[in-house]
Amino acid sequence: MIDNSILEAAANSIIKSDQTKAEEIANEVLEKGLEPLEVITKGYTVGIIKVGDLFERGKLFLPELIQCAEVMKNVTAILNNAISTDEEASSSKQVKGKVLIATVEGDVHDIGKGIVCSILAANGLEVTDMGRDVPAEKIVKKAEEIKADVIGTSALLTTTMIRQKDLEEILVEKGIRNKYITVVGGAPVTVGWAKKIGADIYAENAVDGVNKILVALQKR
Ligand code: B12
Incomplete structure (x- = not known):
């Protein structure tokens, strides 16, 4: 303490x-x-x-x-x-899954995302950080390219949360929604929002995100 x-x-x-x-x-x-x-x-x-x-x-x-x-x-x-x-x-070097993470288009807030990335990596997940202000199409393209297991997005503005919905829609349109576990986070994001747009996981903070991602990966 x-x-x-x-x-x-x-x-x-x-x-x-x-x-x-x-x-x-x-x-x-x-x-x-x-x-x-x-x-x-x-x-x-x-x-x-x-x-x-x-x-x-x-x-x-x-x-x-x-x-x-x-x-x-x-x-x-x-x-x-x-x-x-x-x-x-640490001794456990085994990679438990690949996580692709980005702050959505139109949003430059990336401090929280940075913390999330380090906690994910510290828990044995392979993290690809695309940075901030990233369009949903680009995120999907990268996820396919690196064969990600999880796609995490961060949105800090009420005006940019909608981009998390865009991502879900693109995945559905392309018929690849089931290939990924999607995780949404950011101060204005809620569990209700995650449900509404069809995201798999809502994470309140970095630790909550890692715990839920590890459980979801195990269930796969
Ligand atoms: C720092 C900050 C900025 C910095 C960002 C710097 C940077 N490199 O990130 C700067 C100064 C650039 C900025 C700009 C703006 N900002 Co600002 N900003 C903030 C502030 C004060 C803190 C955000 C932060 O870093 N929090 C600390 C981190 C640790 O917390 P976090 O981001 O929430 O992340 C945690 C969780 O949410 C979660 N999480 C987050 N994402 C994800 C993703 C996944 C996958 C997972 C698992 C978990 C997860 O885990 C994280 C760690 O535990 C917030 C206030 C707030 N209450 O959020 C306003 C705030 C978000 N900003 C706001 C505004 C209005 C703006 C501007 C529009 C201001 C302006 N007039 O230009 C611009 C927008 C720029 C843009 N286009 O993005 C408003 C948004 C209001 C709204 N309803 O949309 C807020 C809420 C301030 C306010 N109360 O008015 N901002």
């Missing part, structure tokens, strides 16, 4: 867009052998959600949101790296 004072300092470093402090805390966590995912979810993420709330209420403007996001992105990259390296050191 990471001390509350460290978690609070991590959240504050994002709110204040303090890159030096954010990195200092990340390094401390790594040096002490503490759990990187815990400081991401209970520390830095709490900070960036607060930043989002302040932005929504007009208390913080876009340039500031961008600065905070930059710090969040940099610090999670450091910790994601450590999570993946842990995986390399």
Whole structure:
């Protein structure tokens, strides 16, 4: 368990867009052998959600949101790296399945997706990350090319969630829907949305996603 004072300092470093402090805390966590995912979810993420709330209420403007996001992105990259390296050191090297992941077209939010990718890799899944702002047709093409087992999409805007529906429709049109387990995530996405568009799995967060994907792969 990471001390509350460290978690609070991590959240504050994002709110204040303090890159030096954010990195200092990340390094401390790594040096002490503490759990990187815990400081991401209970520390830095709490900070960036607060930043989002302040932005929504007009208390913080876009340039500031961008600065905070930059710090969040940099610090999670450091910790994601450590999570993946842990995986390399682990004994279970057997690949449990191939996951293709992307942030949907029109959407540049990729911090959460980055965390999801590292947790998936740390759990023995082979991950292909297509990045952000990726059209559904391109995702399907890549899935066919790499023979993916799972297609995961992230959408953070209410206006871009619809692209997750496009993906389901393309898979059905091409007659290849049954070849894939589809997973949807992102702040505005819900279990109801997943059901409505015909996605197989809704994941609230990275760990929830990995657990559900592993169960679905076993059932195949
Ligand atoms: C950071 C941020 C940005 C950054 C993004 C930087 C980046 N590289 O990602 C920047 C500054 C670029 C940005 C831009 C914009 N943003 Co913005 N942004 C945010 C903010 C504050 C945080 C998002 C985040 O990183 N969260 C932390 C991560 C860890 O959480 P997460 O993404 O939800 O991911 C977790 C889970 O959802 C899940 N998950 C997510 N995806 C997936 C996928 C799979 C397969 C699985 C298994 C799980 C999973 O697991 C993740 C880890 O646990 C949110 C606020 C919020 N509450 O979400 C607003 C927010 C999403 N943005 C918003 C808006 C309006 C915008 C802009 C339109 C602003 C503008 N006027 O230009 C632009 C849109 C740009 C675009 N076309 O995409 C609104 C959206 C409102 C809406 N209803 O659609 C929000 C909600 C802010 C607000 N409250 O108003 N934004």
